[in-house]
Amino acid sequence: MRRFLADTTPLRNTDYRRLWTAGIVTVIGGQLSIVAVPQQVFDITGSSAYVGLTGAFALVPLIVFGxxxxxxxxxxDRRTLLMITSGGLGITAVLFWAQAAAGLDNVWVVLSLLALQQAFFAVNQPTRSAIIPRLIPATQLPAANSLNMTVMQFGAIAGPLLAGVMIPVVGLSTLYLLDSVALLATLWAAYRLPALRPTGESRRAGLREVFAGFAYLATQKVLLASFVVDIIAMVFGMPRALFPQIAHETFGDPSSGGLALGLLFAAMSVGAVLGGVFSGWLPRVRRQGLAVIVCIVLWGLAMVGFGVVVGLAAPGSSAVFLWAALAFLAFGGAVDMISAAFRSTMLQQVATDEMRGRLQGVFIVVVAGGPRIGDVAHGAAAYAAGTAVAAAGGGILVVVGVVIAAFAFPMLVRYRVQR
Known part of the structure; x- marks a missing residue:
């Protein structure tokens, strides 16, 4: 059984263990703000259109600063940069708390702070990811990335649940304050890291260096292919924009949301956490490129199954259909976690250290931007053909698209880890 449980070998490294443990606290705190921001925008405006603006205000700084x-x-020095950005996130969380506690009720202040927060986040994440290969051996990277993904998905479950319980008791502003306190854990872990000075010749971070990162990516066909298949999976196969309508029209939730809505949003993260817990076999996989292809095909098939269940379920149908839908989403979350762990490992192993930060920046843009585009695509498809067709059709397009990508990028299928 130990061979299948998560490989915790990277936690023997003191620096990595501090960073990972601090991440547990910080991710949960960050999820409190993720719930608080759209809720505050809706409280101020009473409009879902303004809530939708949070996506635009978050995406633009994510792309630019990522x-x-x-x-x-x-x-x-990556240690210094991680400390600066973690401190910036903490200060932004304090500003969120201050405006909420003062009762400003100005939606543009909230959206502006959101953009500032996402700018710090967009620099923080590639920096944190680029640090990991400097701390642990290459053979431990699959296990380390699996542990990181598990923490992120655990936070995606625990944070919203805590926020839902705490808002009526302590108020929305307290969530922002707790987020700022939680960030102290990462600031402390970063402070304890050794110096992580750049290993390449680059000492500037201008537009030319950004384009140099893209030029380098164009020469690394395996990494380019991994980005392409991830975009296919997220744009065509991420049906989260359909969850409110499905919860209300198919599973009988009130229009303002209810239990079914919460379960739909949590299901993928539950599956991802389970995938992380039973990820002990990941470091033994050598053909990681083929594993990514298989995982994304399974993701697409899971979304097809989800759409079929939604199509078969009658309005207000029994719990059997709901649990079947949740099972498909959870399975999709598990294989997506495995795919993400392999793709992160491939990036960290293939890219040189002097280019690793820039490629991690592209990775963050793909991971964050793909689902945003997917929201728009699924919303339009549901309007034209219904939620079931949008979800199932998107899953079919994922399978077809990834098979085409596998033929177009055979080097991804052939990629093997060098021991």
């Missing part, structure tokens, strides 16, 4: 942040991570 790319620039990767260049920064290659040009300066």
């Amino acid at each position: 790319l620039w942040g990767g260049a920064l991570a290659d040009a300066m």
